[in-house]
Amino acid sequence: DAGITQSPRHKVTETGTPVTLRCHQTENHRYMYWYRQDPGHGLRLIHYSYGVKDTDKGEVSDGYSVSRSKTEDFLLTLESATSSQTSVYFCAISESWGPSAGELFFGEGSRLTVL
């Protein structure tokens, strides 16, 4: 199994509080992604990173920020959590992109509930 871990795995928080989810990889892969998964929507990209300090927005980035100060860590921050951000969050990594892309490896997911 690929070395990718997410923390925390479960979190319940209140509206307006900040939340940070951590994705840690031991594979030295270049690309890291944060997705959210909601019923009826499938997986949707929040932010991704293509290297240390290189990040870009995905399709549902509003209300989220990310940071990648080291190859192995990709942090997702909700500055002020809202109930609409209740979801399951998945981190994923890949070594390359495009036609030569290898596998995607996913973390186990982090279930966030915002009350």
Next chain:
Amino acid sequence: KNEVEQSPQNLTAQEGEFITINCSYSVGISALHWLQQHPGGGIVSLFMLSSGKKKHGRLIATINIQEKHSSLHITASHPRDSAVYICAVATLQGAQKLVFGQGTRLTINP
């Protein structure tokens, strides 16, 4: 209309049946992924395709780039194959991002 459409959305079959799940997409792609998600959440990559066909055990994935279509086949299906199967495409337009289908929920009864 979604850029990636899967069919069927739900599929129930008996153990031993041959299973086919389809994925059609409307954009130019550089690669297509098939993923498996078991109840309880974990997502596992099954295949990455950019052309032709790949086989791993009882699973076979094919892609037709001209027709913008991919299929995932499961031979001799087993209850442990029960999961949600997700198709995702790496588009040519969107840098470093995947577009996901809604998933196909497969249930194999003993």
